[in-house]
Amino acid sequence: MLQTDTPNVVYPHVYIHVPFCGRRCSYCDFAIAVRKNVPVDSFVRAVMAELVMREIALDATSLRTIYLGGGTPSKLGGPGLARLIDEIGRSAGVDKFSTFSGHREITIEANPEDITSQSAALWAAAGVNRVSLGVQSFDPGALEWMHRGHGAAAPRQAVQSLRAAGINEISLDLIFALPAAVRRDWTRDLAQALELRPTHLSLYGLTVEPKTPLGRWTARGDVVEAPEERYAAEFMEAHEQLRGSGFEHYEVSNYCLPGHRAQHNSAYWSGVPYLGLGPSAHGFDGSTRRWNAPAYAEWASRVGRGEDPREGDELLTQSERDSEQVYLGLRTSGGLPLRENELTTVAPWIEQGWAAVTEGTLRLSAQGWLRLDAIAATLTSIRSRS
Ligand code: SF4
The missing domain is CATH 1.10.10 (Arc Repressor Mutant, subunit A)
Incomplete structure (x- = not known):
């Protein structure tokens, strides 16, 4: 039988999984829901209903970080995403995070094509102070091969809009070790990323997951994975380049300028409690891990029936x-x-x-x-x- 939430746990960190994407990228096997029209209102209501049903009491003085990951949280749009953050704030006794004293790191993952000056302004007004931007590459051919939804110029425009709104903590995600046939210039992509002056960079080597378009292309022999030597060479090239540009390498996949570490992610690596809300979200209460039903429809229907959307849990030995x-x-x-x-x-x-x-x-x-x-x-x- 599934456990109920451990009572009286204080959660300094909150993760909310926003599953919506405009399309599936060729390499992605995350729990996502592809939607042309995102059901913003019902999603926000369901997240708040999960919080109430699990009898979680967030507390403003203990709350350190909120992280909206996905999927693509920016698909909630300017008003939708701002409303979700406002509602989380109110449940913790905060009227507006942007006017609340004391520092909270509030991060959203965003894709460049969703960022406009209007959406960035609304997010900033709600308290968002950090954006993790899914750039992956600046090469038009590589972006098309990855089925990304943005063009090569979109990241620059997105960064300009974020800065104009006052959001200066900007992290860029890049993928390395693409197949040779994609003919992507890694050196050029790194240089273009640095030109945007991010405070943080996350680098991920491409992995081939079986139930993805890339998995099928590879199984058919249409695509050949990058060999280990190139994986290592591109990783080391990025390492040298970023270290030379003043970044510190503080976690296997993460680099930052001094003083700009991701506080939310750092909490995961230090083993403290964090709350997970939304489909497929994982949480940890200090002794037990739990994870929610991965499919959006299943999660939403359980929450709608007033049932705990937990898919499983484990007490760590x-x-x-x-x-x-x-x-x-x-x-x-x-x-x-x-x-x-x-x-x-x-x-x-x-x-x-x-x-x-x-x-x-x-x-x-x-x-x-x-x-x-x-x-x-x-x-x-x-x-x-x-
Ligand atoms: S945008 Fe991110 S989560 Fe969505 S399909 Fe692409 S890689 Fe997956």
């Missing part, structure tokens, strides 16, 4: 906590405190330049992060035996 601590520690620049019996295991990694140990903490280099899964598996296996 000590060994799961240990392995998670290893993985989370290694993926960030904060590193992982080492145990005495691990020193001989890590010595060859240090010799190869994959890691360094300072004051008993192991920190991976960019070369080490290319081997993150193997390194984490080795340390997890040692800890499970001791």
Whole structure:
């Protein structure tokens, strides 16, 4: 039987999954709902109904971050997205986040084609102060191959509109290691991204998921994945370029200018409680993980019937906590405190330049992060035996 929410948990971080997209990108296997006309009102109502039904009490003084991810939250439009944030604020006892004293990081993921000066102004007035922009590439051919909904010029216009509205914390998402046949110029894309002067960049290597158009193209032999060597070369090229431009590499996929780390994402990596609302949203109350029904229609219909939309949950065992601590520690620049019996295991990694140990903490280099899964598996296996 599914558990109810643990009572009296204070959530400093809130994630809301907004599942709507205008079309499916060729590589994407996220839980999305493709809609020409987004049901904004019923979605906002359903998110708020989930909050009430689960008897979650948000508290203004403890609330640190709100993150709207997707899908494409910007598909809620200017007024719809602003209303959702206002309603979350009111449930926490805040009339308007933009006029509330104290800093809250409020991030939305957005696609460039959805950003206008009007929508950006409404988001800023609701308290949005950080936008994660799904750019992926500036190359028209690559954008078309990825089935993206924007052209090469849209990111620049989007960034101008955000800045004009006063939103200056701007992160750009880029995908690297595209198949050679796409003929994408990674060096040029990196330079164009830097020209936009973002405070943060997230870089993701393309992975082929089976139930996607890309998965089918690859299975048919129409597309050949980038080899590991090019994956590593493009990752290292970005690393050198961004480090040289003043960015710090603070998590395997994330770079920022000093003082501009993503606070919400950093909370995930430090293992503190966070609330997940919306279809497929995951949450953690400090001991139990839970996740909602992934399909939008199923989630909405359960919430509409007054039922908990939870699809499943798991109470983390000590060994799961240990392995998670290893993985989370290694993926960030904060590193992982080492145990005495691990020193001989890590010595060859240090010799190869994959890691360094300072004051008993192991920190991976960019070369080490290319081997993150193997390194984490080795340390997890040692800890499970001791
Ligand atoms: S916009 Fe994002 S979530 Fe939507 S289909 Fe594309 S990659 Fe997936």
